[in-house]
Amino acid sequence: MIEKNIIQDILTAAISTGGDFAEIFVEDRFNTAIEMTMGKIEKSLSGRDFGIGIRIFKGTNSVYTYTSHSDRAHLIKVAQKAAEAIKGMPLDLNFDLQLASPEIVHPIAIRPQSVEKTIKVELMRKGYEQAVKASDSIKQVVVNYMDYEQKVLIANTEGRLVNDTRTRTRYTISAVAENKNGLQTGRAGKGSGKGFELYDQIDVEALGREASRVALTMVDAKSAPSGKFPVIIDNRFGGVIFHEACGHGLEATSVAKGNSVFADKLGQRIASEIVNAVDDGTVLNEWGSASFDDEGTPTKRNVLIENGILKGFMIDKLNARRMHMDITGSSRRQSYKYAPTSRMTNTYILNGSHTFDEMVTSVPYGLYAKSLGGGSVNTSTGEFNFAVQEGYLIENGKITKPVKGATLIGTGLEILEKIEMISNNFGSDEGMCGSVSGSIPAGLGQPALKVSEITVGGREEA
Template identity: 45%
Template sequence: MMVLSQEKINQVLKTALNKGGQFAELFFERKVSNQLSMESSKVETVKTGYNLGVGIRVINGDQVSYAYTDDLALEALLETAKVAGAASKYHDNVVINNLKKSKYDSPHQIQIRPETIEKLKKKEVLETVDQSARGIDERIQQVMVNYVDYTQEVLIANSQGLFVEDERVRTRLMANAVAADGQIIQTGRETPGKHIGFELFEEYPPEEIGKKAAEKAITMLEARPAPSARMPVVVNHGFGGVLFHEACGHGLEADAIQKGSSVYANRIGEKVANEKVTAIDDATIVNEWGAFVIDDEGHPAQETVLIQDGKLTDYMYDFKTAKKEGRESTGNGRRQSYRNPPIPRMTNTFIAPGESTPDEIIGSVDKGLYAKSLSGGQVEPATGDYTFTVAEGYLIENGKITEPVRGATLVGNGPKSLHRITMVGNDLKHAPGMCGKEGQSVPAAVGQPTLLIEEVTVGGTEREGE
């Protein structure tokens, strides 16, 4: 890649620390993205995006200054470095180490690079999804399909001598099928995505994506209103992990811990979940959506065990929060683009598999709810109180999945729900998503096996007598 020479980078870092400061960092990004969308069987959007720029960060104690530019000329970079360093107070021990380039081999092999595929071929993917979904049932009234791929190259260098590069290639397809019958409208959704190229569609054939989205919509269209009660809930594997991600995961990020805004602050070693629960953040999972070789501060990707057998073992750190505690980063420093400073973020965060089979878990429930898929939700970060919508749900009666129900919501508290997980399946699955925090959005995967929460408040739409 080497768009910026080592000599130029050294000049920029020295300029950033010219007025003091303890640490300076340069983050270069070049990102090319492609997006196609289809609605009403017509291509609505064909976009190519190009992001190119440099962000410069200066740290002095707890003070952080950040500036960025999309002009790579030396004069512009030096001016940006001056702006980033202007707020720093003089510091006697300003040290700039010689840059030493490190190379990490990527396990994320890309078989079919997206830029080698013509837009016409990508359009065919949308058409296949659309036709497949519409062919399931005449009650499918609308199909919306969105395809996106991007290639992001980053270069990171800092005053401690770090000098590394990485390339991330991600591809994703999002399909929404809308079914209607009179006044009742239901939506089915499928959204596969990974840190791979166009070979995504060998693992997830477009016709299957359209079919599954439509079948979900039709199933929920024919479902009866969900009951309201406190009951056992079996949450399906995969995107069910969004509940842990939102209700607990953000509270395990070190900035929330250090601000005192997390219920998990100062609780390392304490029991915070049922002993069957082990929770992990792992950016090294090969070709997973939230994976990378290095984070956006240049630290190698790693696996961090957050909860082990119910006990809290660690938090997720970036460079700044780790420095504050005199420890190493866990490789969780992430940013949306060169315009943003890095902050602690999740990567691929999931509950580890247990020993029970999904059938054993469902068979243990006399009367409850099977949440096959979740959609949107709301979480109060300080407490972990949550409300999640069940996109596809079924009743469990006498240990068997019976009729589908619609309109169910799960209402509870994340930390309390972790204690109420009494069975954990052996069928771990991950699912992609975009995680938002402080105005930044980054790709992050969620995941879990099938699991049983022994009691959750289920809010339903069933009326008396139905």
């Protein structure tokens, strides 16, 4: 993407005023995004993004700049301009860039860019047709398709030089049901770090039917009760609570500044002893995986919680300096326009020993949250509220009628401590996670969890 001798010249210019570390991030990305509403293509975008980011450290201070021009003279000028923010004597940093080989390669069988757009549209149409024919009550169906191939080159004054290619493809569908009871939306989808071969492994028609099933079930549901009672949070979609209410608090982005409820709890018990959680960027072809993070460090399987004990954080290079701890291969960014920082990759609560049926039969009265929707989180306190997209009452140890309008309210620490049972039915999902380094693909997952008590906001008394 850029010749090695030019990279060395850029890095040398970046540390010319006393910086003790410099890094270059080169990105070449091909994108496709298509939106279909009620069978008609509303948006169809394809394009290429290219750019270069340059970052300089001096101690725990950093400077970041970027450009979309790649000629040598311009890049050296940009690096020198950024270096002017660093005041000091030039250091004698000798570095020899050595190309690193990835420990894990995520195989791609069919590059999405090689597939005609008409084939992608036909997949969208199949999902739409199944969703819309489910019932006359389905009033709107929106299908979104996206794929991208991101090629990156990362080099720094520690001698690291890596190349990585990240491929993502995702298909999502939402259906809106309307009747005398109002409107309700159902969603379904699948994303992966695979290529177009993903569509040989998933059924887009089934996704269309599932989106409509959720919408139709919820539009006829009664209002959810309010109060404090046991809640079973299902696998796959339920992982969003751990991701938002706990995962962000374990990123060095907030821990290093003391803006996390977990900042001073390393080595302490923060959860029920049956809870084990990891962040794993090495899972083959998973949504949040890569061979290297966005600082050129190989991704890892980082243990966050072991038997309820806080074992580690997700740490990038700059915050490692602030925290005096080792980096964990967790540095990520949306594109070359963002400086990287610590972020989640694929964040999971691991399987437990119970079955789902055992969990349900243990609840005399409570809520089964089959899937969660949007919500809000305060990462400094862990306080959260999440809407339940698809929920059901549990009565006398059985899942009974659907209920709508439920909201789960609590804190990350509280919910971790009140986990009583964990099933053995792990499932994963995919989302886009926003933070200071932009929006990135993040995997999430868990088995079903039984929490002894959560505050549930609803319209009816329990």
